Amino acid sequence: MSELPPYWFRRLVLAPVFVLGTVALFTTLPLWAAVAAFASRIVPGRWRILRVAWFLFVYLFFESVMLVVLFVLWIASGFGWKIRSPRFEDLHYALAAWWLRRVMGSARRTFNLVIERDDQDDTPVEQTDAPLIVFSRHAGPGDSFLLIDALLNRSQRRPRIVLKDLLQFDPCVDVVLNRLPNRFIPSKGRAGNVVIDSIVELSGGMGPGDAFVLFPEGGNFTPARHARAIEKLEEIGRPGLADQARQMHHVLPPKPTGALTAIAAAPTARIVFVGHVGLEELSTMKDLWRGIPMDANVVSRLWSVTADQVPPEPEREQWLYDHWKQMDEWIDSRGIADADIGDPDPPTATSQES
Secondary structure, three states: OOOOOOHHHHHHHHHHHHHHHHHHHHHOHHHHHHHHHHHHHHOOOOOHHHHHHHHHHHHHHHHHHHHHHHHHHHHHOOOOOOOOOHHHHHHHHHHHHHHHHHHHHHHHHHOOOEEEEOOOOOOOHHHOOOOEEEEEOOOOOOHHHHHHHHHHHHOOOEEEEEEEHHHHHOHHHHHHHHHOOOEEEOOOOOOHHHHHHHHHHHHHOOOOOEEEEEOOOOOOOOHHHHHHHHHHHHHOOOHHHHHHHHOOOOOOOOOHHHHHHHHHHOOOOEEEEEEEEOOOOOOOHHHHHHHOOOOOEEEEEEEEEOHHHOOOHHHHHHHHHHHHHHHHHHHHHOOOOOOOOOOOOOOOOOOOOO
16 A cells, blocks of 8 residues: 555545545435445345445545534634644544444444443443553454444543554544544554554543553454464564463454553553454455345453552563453353454554554
């Protein structure tokens, strides 16, 4: 993929073209809807092409609405003068929550997607406004959207996250997340120090109601990535961790540097581990196309740890692995078969520590 265009080009060219393109799609809605409906009759699946086309249109429509509102907010803030003030930050979080409700609601209806939470006996994170550090499994498309939607609209949290800079090709993601406490990191080359510095800044700067999100695996699970992670642990002289990683059949071993840095930077934060099942067989574009309409149940499970339950620093790496093993066992209990994915390295949506 090409490098990210400069800031001025994204704001003055990409965003307006995006909105104008959506307007053009809207004016030709009957035409392309009829074409998509006809094509769906000859393509296997229940109205597959029409469902995909409709969801893309809804996504583009709400993104365009967002861009217009974001432009109005920029003017109202004094042409960007107070755009990062607490008042405008709250407005942007509320706008992001509204956008995600609309987009995820459309996804649920269009693809017959059921999203549930397996609470079991865990203490709901909604009962406290202490800052959260959220460590989530990374598997399947859209899991980061599902997680941020849950934090904003269910838990009433203000999430902050480290992401790949190429996600700024999406004009809405580009504008909103750059106005909120998030950090984009380079997609090319080694970005280790940049990632660590970003984690310290974002997690260490949290207050009540904030949530720092990290995907410690660094990417979606595939057998090839799992094997490489084990090999790397062997190469760096960590055979014990490599043996533990071999016992995990549904998750990659967590990369501890970023996770432990976040905990050290926010010693009063509650730690929340997030596992989910239901998207494993939709990791590549081929799998996604084959799986539409999804007709799937996505179930999430939270494990919450208070700040005083976090072990001393020398024990935290093993503690992190223990929780990841617990997550793997929960996934196994849900009847998920070991991954058998054709594409060895599907792209991931978000970037984490290197």
